[in-house]
Amino acid sequence: MTADPQIRAIAVLDDELRRGMYEFIRAARRPVTRDEAAAAVGISRKLAAFHLDKLVDAGVLRADYQAVTGIRKVGRAPKVYQPVGNDIRISIPPRHHDLLAGILLDAVLADSGNGGADRDARSATLRVARERGHDTGAAERERTRPGRLGAERALTLAAAALARHGFEPDRRSPTCMRLATCPFHPLVAKAPEMVCGINHAFLVGLLDGLGATTVEAVLDPRAGECCVELRTHS
The missing domain is CATH 1.10.10.10 (Winged helix-like DNA-binding domain superfamily/Winged helix DNA-binding domain)
Known part of the structure; x- marks a missing residue:
């Protein structure tokens, strides 16, 4: 076999x-x-x-x-x-989390022609994404107890949290961090605006949970990378 x-x-x-x-x-x-x-x-x-x-x-x-x-x-x-471009994942017994995510995403997109229902579904999705990001950032802050964060330290802590979530952070400079991988990549082609919005909301929440007031999450899509870049405030 x-x-x-x-x-x-x-x-x-x-x-x-x-x-x-x-x-x-x-x-x-x-x-x-x-x-x-x-x-x-x-x-x-x-x-x-x-x-x-x-x-x-x-x-x-x-x-x-x-x-x-x-x-x-x-x-x-x-x-x-x-x-290679494929993910390496294994689960015994098999789990199809991507299928579930696709169904949920389809449910949100299906409301597109329903007026207010569309806005409610999308806003709720983004709100939950931001809350989940906030919880992730707050947990990292509780774990490390860094005190008041400067920009470079904030990016370092964000990188540690995001690496565990599959983003593969890439520190391009002391003041800028790209995310080499989007953990939601298989669904981006289907609904890029929606998925990138979820991604952005999650990262905004994460920075808020960290208390990283000197860093912002900016939408900056690039081929083969995450659509969001983390930058220090200019």
Whole structure:
């Protein structure tokens, strides 16, 4: 019997070296060579190639040959690796949270032609999203007890909370943080305005719960990333 692809992916990432290389490649946000992956976890290029190929075989990474700089060198371009676009999730017995989320989203969108009912459904959804974000931020503040927050500390605490919720925060500068992944991504294509609004409301609430008055959540959609950016007030 063929193993479930998700089980194979989880199994191959159980190895510490493979998991370290996979996390490095995801964080790089660009094609990564074998030499770079090897250096990231402190092993030889040959051993890195073995582990990287295992990750490719399990469907966790994809491999290609392409130049990684603008300088063309003699000979074949280096082999590079990138993460596949699919999520890695496993549940026993299977759970279909995305199906439930899609049904709930459809229920909100179905009210679009019902006048006031549409506004009530949408406003209630955004209110709940903001409340859930506030609870998340307040829990992080209670856990860390940071006192009065400056902008950089506020972004650091927000990053810790959001990393646990699948946003993959990327600190682009001391005053700006992008979110490399939208945890609601499978539903964005269906209703981008609604899903991004929920996302934004959640993050506004999270900052409020943290007491991060020096940071704001700003809608700034970019391809392949979350639609919201966290910035310090100008």
